[in-house]
Amino acid sequence: MRLSNFFIESIGLYLPESYSTESAVADGYLDADTREKNGWTGTAVAGDISAPDMAVIATKVALSRSRYRGEDLALILYGGSGIQGIPGWPAHHYLQRKAIGGNAAAVGVEAACNSTLLGLSLAAGYLSLLPGPRAALIAGADNWGSPEFDRYG
Numbered sequence: 026m027r028l029s030n031f032f033i034e035s036i037g038l039y040l041p042e043s044y045s046t047e048s049a050v051a052d053g054y055l056d057a058d059t060r061e062k063n064g065w066t067g068t069a070v071a072g073d074i075s076a077p078d079m080a081v082i083a084t085k086v087a088l089s090r091s092r093y094r095g096e097d098l099a100l101i102l103y104g105g106s107g108i109q110g111i112p113g114w115p116a117h118h119y120l121q122r123k124a125i126g127g128n129a130a131a132v133g134v135e136a137a138c139n140s141t142l143l144g145l146s147l148a149a150g151y152l153s154l155l156p157g158p159r160a161a162l163i164a165g166a167d168n169w170g171s172p173e174f175d176r177y178g
Contacts, residue, residue: 031149034160037087039079043067055177068176071168076105077116077123080166084124093160095125100151100161102132104140107167107174120164129162141165 046065049055055065071079080103088094103117110116117131134140134147144163152159169176 028149031152034093035087035091037083037085037090039082039086039166041069041071041074041079044070049177059177071170073170074168076107076109076166076168077103077119079168080105080116080120080164081124083166084120084162084164087162088125091160095127095129097160098125098127098129098162099155099159100132100148101125101129101164102134102140102144102147102161103164104134104136104144105165105167106137106140107169108171125162134165 045067046055046060049068050057050060059065101117101121103120105116110119115131115133117133121127121129121131132147134144136143141163144161144165148161148163152161
């Protein structure tokens, strides 16, 4: 896809504290040979914060660095791979309410790891149909802290 007049205005990030792989080995989560073979030094571990709350933090950072405000956005796209809340709960509307406000269309992008890249294509198409300069927000977040997920497996 070739895009004209489509730019990334700003990026926001929420990066949790790193949990060293030395600690992971000492705590029995990671085998020392695997650590050595892969050269891993640490893993970002978010603890109890939800993925949508991480997205809220990152969105506020992105908007603070941007010339756009919540009311300027025409589209909000949000996706993740893991648990985003209880089934049927719209994390994309939570993001809009907690971080943005405004009247933009808020849509969940259920494309797992590819949600953000798919979001770029969806936003480009959507914005190209609107008059004047408009903006979209694309956000994604995951917290793989549940016991069902072995981050070192």
